[in-house]
Amino acid sequence: MRRRPGIGGLQTAAAARDQYRLLGENVAKIRTDLMKEQLATFRSQLEDFARKHKNDIRKNPAFRSQFHEMCAKVGVDPLASNKGFWAELLGIGDFYYEIGVQIVEICLAMRAQNGGLINLQELCSLLRQKRKGLREAVSEDDCLRAISKLKVLGSGFEVISVGKKKLVRSVPTELNKDHNEIIELAQAQGFVTVDELERRLSWTSGRAIDALETLLEEGFAMIDDGHRDGRRRYWFPCVSSISSLGGNDA
Amino acid sequence: MAGAALPTAELTTSGRPILLPNEIECSLLSNVELEPEGSPPLSSSIHLRSSFLILTTHRLIFVSDSSAAAANTASYVPLASVTHIFLLKKSIKSMFGSPRLKVQLSVGSDGRVGGMGTRSIVATLVMRGKDDVEAFVDKFRQNWGARVWEREKESESASSGSSLVVESSASSSGFDSRGMRVVGVAGILRREQEMWESTDKSLQDAFQDLNALMSKAKEMVMLAEKMRLKLLSGPSQAGSSNDEELGSKEEMQDWLLSVGIVSPVTKESAGALYHQQLSRQLADFVKIPLERSGGMINLIDMYCLFNRARGTELISPEDLLRACSLWEKFDVPVMLRKFDSGVMIIQNKSHSDEEVFARIKLLITRPDALQMGVSAGDAAMTLGIAPAMAKEHLLTAESRGLLCRDISPDGFRFYINLFPEIRTDDIYLVKDQGIYATWIKCASSPSRLQ
Numbered sequence: 001m002r003r004r005p006g007i008g009g010l011q012t013a014a015a016a017r018d019q020y021r022l023l024g025e026n027v028a029k030i031r032t033d034l035m036k037e038q039l040a041t042f043r044s045q046l047e048d049f050a051r052k053h054k055n056d057i058r059k060n061p062a063f064r065s066q067f068h069e070m071c072a073k074v075g076v077d078p079l080a081s082n083k084g085f086w087a088e089l090l091g092i093g094d095f096y097y098e099i100g101v102q103i104v105e106i107c108l109a110m111r112a113q114n115g116g117l118i119n120l121q122e123l124c125s126l127l128r129q130k131r132k133g134l135r136e137a138v139s140e141d142d143c144l145r146a147i148s149k150l151k152v153l154g155s156g157f158e159v160i161s162v163g164k165k166k167l168v169r170s171v172p173t174e175l176n177k178d179h180n181e182i183i184e185l186a187q188a189q190g191f192v193t194v195d196e197l198e199r200r201l202s203w204t205s206g207r208a209i210d211a212l213e214t215l216l217e218e219g220f221a222m223i224d225d226g227h228r229d230g231r232r233r234y235w236f237p238c239v240s241s242i243s244s245l246g247g248n249d250a
Numbered sequence: 251m252a253g254a255a256l257p258t259a260e261l262t263t264s265g266r267p268i269l270l271p272n273e274i275e276c277s278l279l280s281n282v283e284l285e286p287e288g289s290p291p292l293s294s295s296i297h298l299r300s301s302f303l304i305l306t307t308h309r310l311i312f313v314s315d316s317s318a319a320a321a322n323t324a325s326y327v328p329l330a331s332v333t334h335i336f337l338l339k340k341s342i343k344s345m346f347g348s349p350r351l352k353v354q355l356s357v358g359s360d361g362r363v364g365g366m367g368t369r370s371i372v373a374t375l376v377m378r379g380k381d382d383v384e385a386f387v388d389k390f391r392q393n394w395g396a397r398v399w400e401r402e403k404e405s406e407s408a409s410s411g412s413s414l415v416v417e418s419s420a421s422s423s424g425f426d427s428r429g430m431r432v433v434g435v436a437g438i439l440r441r442e443q444e445m446w447e448s449t450d451k452s453l454q455d456a457f458q459d460l461n462a463l464m465s466k467a468k469e470m471v472m473l474a475e476k477m478r479l480k481l482l483s484g485p486s487q488a489g490s491s492n493d494e495e496l497g498s499k500e501e502m503q504d505w506l507l508s509v510g511i512v513s514p515v516t517k518e519s520a521g522a523l524y525h526q527q528l529s530r531q532l533a534d535f536v537k538i539p540l541e542r543s544g545g546m547i548n549l550i551d552m553y554c555l556f557n558r559a560r561g562t563e564l565i566s567p568e569d570l571l572r573a574c575s576l577w578e579k580f581d582v583p584v585m586l587r588k589f590d591s592g593v594m595i596i597q598n599k600s601h602s603d604e605e606v607f608a609r610i611k612l613l614i615t616r617p618d619a620l621q622m623g624v625s626a627g628d629a630a631m632t633l634g635i636a637p638a639m640a641k642e643h644l645l646t647a648e649s650r651g652l653l654c655r656d657i658s659p660d661g662f663r664f665y666i667n668l669f670p671e672i673r674t675d676d677i678y679l680v681k682d683q684g685i686y687a688t689w690i691k692c693a694s695s696p697s698r699l700q
Contacts, residue, residue, distance in 0.1 A: 035473060039505055042470050049463045053456045055538070063456060070464045075471045076509055083524040085508045097564035101554045112255045149567050154594035155550045172591045 003140055050089040057090055061139035064092075068145065079149055099138065099146040102130055102155075107170035115219025116171030117183075117238035120144075122161065123168055163187050167238055173218050178203075178211040183220075183236060189239030191224065191233040253256040256298075258323035259311045267304060267311045267324055272398065274447075277305040277389050284312060298325070303375070303392055307398045329394050331356045333370055338387050349383040351375040351390075392455075470509050477506065528565065529573040532556065533582040536596055540584065544634035546597035547587070549574070589642045590649075603646070610647050611635060614666045615685060620692045623656055623663035 056063050071078050071086075078086035079096050087093025106126050110118055124143050131138065147168060150157040156172035163184035169175070175183075181201060186192045197208040212234050215221040224233040260268045269275065282303040294469035301312040310332075313324040319591040339415045377383050503522040531582075539547055539555055549570070557564045565573075574586040574596065588594045613632050614624050630640035644664050647653045652665045673679060680687050 035477060035505065037510065038470060039474055042466055042509065045463060045466055053459060056453060060453070061454060066457070067460060070460060071467070074464050074467045074528050076467055079566055081507050081524070081569050082563060083504070083507050083522070083569075087566075093566060094562060094564050097557055097566055100567065101557050101564075104550055150550070150553075152567050152571050153550045153553055154588065154592045155548060156592060157550070172593050207605045212355050 031102055043089075046085050046089050058095070058136055061137050061142060065139070065141045068141075079145070079210060095136070096142070096146050096149065099127070099142060100150050102127055103143065103146055103168075104150065104170070106130065107157075107168065111170065111219075114237035115221075116173070117167050117169055117220050117236075118240055120166040120168055162239075165239065171218070178207065179215055182211055183216065183239060186234075186236040187239045191235040193231050193233055195231065252564060252671050256312075256327060259309075259313075259324040259326040261313070261324050267313065267326075269306060270308060273306045273308045275304060275306050276393060277386050279303040279305075279377055279386055281378040282312070283378065284373055286371055286373040303377075305386065305393065307393050307396065310390075327355060328399075329397075330399055332394055335387075335391055335394060338383070348376050348378045351377070351383075351387060459588055467509070474509055482607070525572045525576060527570065528569060529576040529580065530582075532570070532573050533577065533580070533584055535559070536584055540596065540598055540605055543636060545601040546595050546635055546639055548636070549594040549596060549641065552596055589646065591642070591645075593625070593638070595639060606643055607650070607652060610643065611652065611666075614653065614664065615688070617692050620666065620689050623665045625661055625663050629664075 020123065046094055053063075057067060068078070076086075078084065078090070078092055081087070082093050082097070084093070103123065106123060107116070107118060109164050110126075120140060120143065124138065124140055127138060127143065144159060147157055154172070156169055156174075158169050160167050160169055160180070162180050165187060167183070182192060182197065183224065185196065185200060192212075194205060194212065197212075198205055201208075211212055212221065215236075216234070220238065221234045223237055224235055227233060262268055280302055282301055284298040285366075298312050298314070301314050304311040304313065309326040309328045311324055311326040332353055333352035333356050336354070338349065338351055352372055352374050354370050354372050377386075501523075504524060507522050509523060535556060536547075536552065539552070553567060553570050556570070559596060571594075574594075577585055583599050584596055584638075585599050586594060587597055610624075610629065610633075613619060613629065613693070618626075624644070626637050626641035626644060629644055630637040633640055633643070635643075641662075644653060647663065648655055648667075651670070652667055654667045654669070656663045656665060666685055668686050668689060671681065671684050
């Protein structure tokens, strides 16, 4: 095209741009058609897979976790949305979202006792009790995945590692390093005393008391002043699984 | 003599082959012919006609079908001497004729098939029966690949590390041949065993299928990435408020979602159609719980309520989050709100911050509140919302300068902020109007609670 001056030139330029745009759209359309086709193929392959192995996924936790790992490697997230093919054809979404809802309920029910921190094993066993009617086994890995999905909703659902155990936090309070160390120490006997903290961790008494008071305020710790030696013990329900003691009069 | 070069398989009196220990029968085809190719001396001795072909984990057993023969004869080809299985050719010819599978066998120097030989011949299995050939070929390959006979030669402790299943495969403990009776404890144990083995095998199948699926998924992901980049670069074009383009962008996001790739909600695009629909649905659903809980509700509580109401086809937490984030684009009377601590709530638009602060101020300037302050619980009772959210509001009010906090052994309490009223140049001055004066009056009044 020759550039012509004046209105004519502008009009030609505009027409040229339009033509390019149409061409670009066509190219894009071809690509989207290709994508649609690929998607359809993928979907049918997934359907085949689902037909043969849907039961395996539901019944076998090891296979499930392997499946998740492979998805993660490839870069897809089967639990991202209920609309995805994965959820639709494998039914894997409902399984995890249901677990999520049940975990929230359990954490809420136990909050009065443990302030919002619960041992992962305790959570899993309570979850299994709740699901006794259904015949699908739930592994710890499943719980962890469900919780990691719940994290996006705010409200602080998170799994933290303290020492050898994993704790599930369901309140937005953050625990700093001092708190973590106290809870780790408490795993041995279920409680700590101020002396123990000063001795084992070489803290000043001010630091120990400060940290313990915060944990007390948030509801993670309980005070026990009834011992003969008169020293105050701070019990942590999240690591000592008091609920499993049942009718034990300690 | 047909079949002279193939080792003879033993049969029971009723014509069933006697299986070796650990050998499992997999498949049965009728009317199969084994046709060797190549030079005559070898080929004629192997040629078999109209046999039953039984595929086991260790061998291919050909049982001759001829009713004319007095005694049934059978021969077998050990899978160990199969060196190659050619692909099943699909051509126009094969559509009309019977399927043919070419197999390469290693032959010893004396012309007998079996064991490792130096030469090899190619034979063709012509399947004239009406059975499912594809399934048979698959199983053939699997058994051949599994090489069960080799594993047995190794030590008995076959905890097959190749399998990724946590339950250890119990295939090393013996499995009696089919002659065993099916009654009694032994029978029960055997059935358990069989169930384990079949689960194991089906899981191996599952893993193979999973691998194939994942490689396809990888391709999809790469394609989707290209699409996603195109999506993100889209808005940069000048004046692209083209309706058509927006529509296709939504479609693309829907597809990405189907595959499981989460794409960001760009400012212009409205996210996947699915989320838009969900967003509207949620806005309607949320009205009743909001009223019940005083105008605001925790996002996680909403997740539980909504999913419980749904029953099946539950939504994921991310779905919920996206749907709520889309509210600001539509004209709905609810909004999503995020506090500094990370807690997210849904509240009525009518419940603006200013309104809440006004109510808090009213609450906190009451005489008893001036003396004792307000805790989260008190605020919750008065405002009619949950304590956790009351606390959030009090904290926000504090960050705006409306309140002061007081942390004591009694707990966490809030008082009205008097500091703005105190002038730095004359700190003892008390203005007659103003909260400071009221506070002093209350604080020094004799009705103070001890």
